[in-house]
Amino acid sequence: MFRLSENPINDNDLKKLTLDDECGGFVCFEGWVRNHNQGKSVLKLAYEAYPKLAEKEGNQIIEEAFEKFAIKKALCTHRIGTLAIGDMAVWVGVSAAHRDAAFKACRYILDEVKSRVPIWKNEHWTDGESGWVEQE
Amino acid sequence: MFRLSENPINDNDLKKLTLDDECGGFVCFEGWVRNHNQGKSVLKLAYEAYPKLAEKEGNQIIEEAFEKFAIKKALCTHRIGTLAIGDMAVWVGVSAAHRDAAFKACRYILDEVKSRVPIWKNEHWTDGESGWVEQE
Amino acid sequence: MKNIKVLFFGKLKEIWENNHLNLKTESSNIEELYSELLKSASSEPFKSSIKVARNDEFCDWSTTIEDGDEVAFLPPASGG
């Protein structure tokens, strides 16, 4: 399941929902707000989404992951709103019987979410300026 | 750092040691004891290591990961002794500025640990038998 | 004449100085609507990088628009 969250991401809760007794492998990715990006010193940032389309596209990506890889559970939550340095921006977790599927599915979900889900990052820099971030 | 642990793995503590303010990406892998393996129903299992050589080889693998990938921190702990279903057998965590290095290094460390570090798995099956597990 | 609600996201909000517009148009598809909207843009974005959606579904530039539609213009995603 893919969700947008206006509140801090609780990775422990998400992890509990993703683990499975039949699964030998769990892989997760966490994206954190860094204190710098593309050479600029970052103060905070805001993520804006097109919510209805974002949740639809996010869930579509997770369904694709289930079709492509032998996985048992997969969750992704993306934070929206204003975030500070050290806040978690995105969490992706996958359980599978074998490690290969878990790694590949986690990477697939993350990459597709970053490129396809309508979410935009607006950074506030320490020089007082702000701007919309282009894809890296 | 690579460590063997006779006690349950505390993933929260390991994660805190691996996160880094400068890093946007954190990837971790957790290997759990499954209730089945290669078609057999598993009751519990035991990991035996050659401790001195295992820690040496594990740390060598982590050094290699630092040479190959642009990562900031990397930790791996492998449990030894008797484990029950639902216990964590291995934890690998990596922090990096970018997701690609974090994923690749985590996978590299896990794969190399599984194939090179002198640790052996002895499974106890629900049929009362036990045996040494060959590499999958 | 059709009543269309237009949504702008990310940097497109700044280019049109709005996050949405309600307008009456004779345009028959999204491509024509966009050309019309360009007249009120403060700069010209890279059209090839823009994705379009109609009523909360991704669609093509050639998609026909109807009275009451909500049309969204989306710059490249930058989540994660």
Added chain:
Amino acid sequence: MKNIKVLFFGKLKEIWENNHLNLKTESSNIEELYSELLKSASSEPFKSSIKVARNDEFCDWSTTIEDGDEVAFLPPASGG
């Protein structure tokens, strides 16, 4: 004659019915030592899958052994 401590791990412990042996040998390298040990093995393991170590370092089958060495025979790892 050299005094050598031999360590067995994993399924090799069962093949030699021991996790270690202290023995006196005339063997000059690990390969020779292994041939000597095979005489007391309960079955013959796949030698090509075994790794060897001398004094806590991986080494080759041709590595020379000296009095007081600890030599380990390691089946394929199965951790993780």
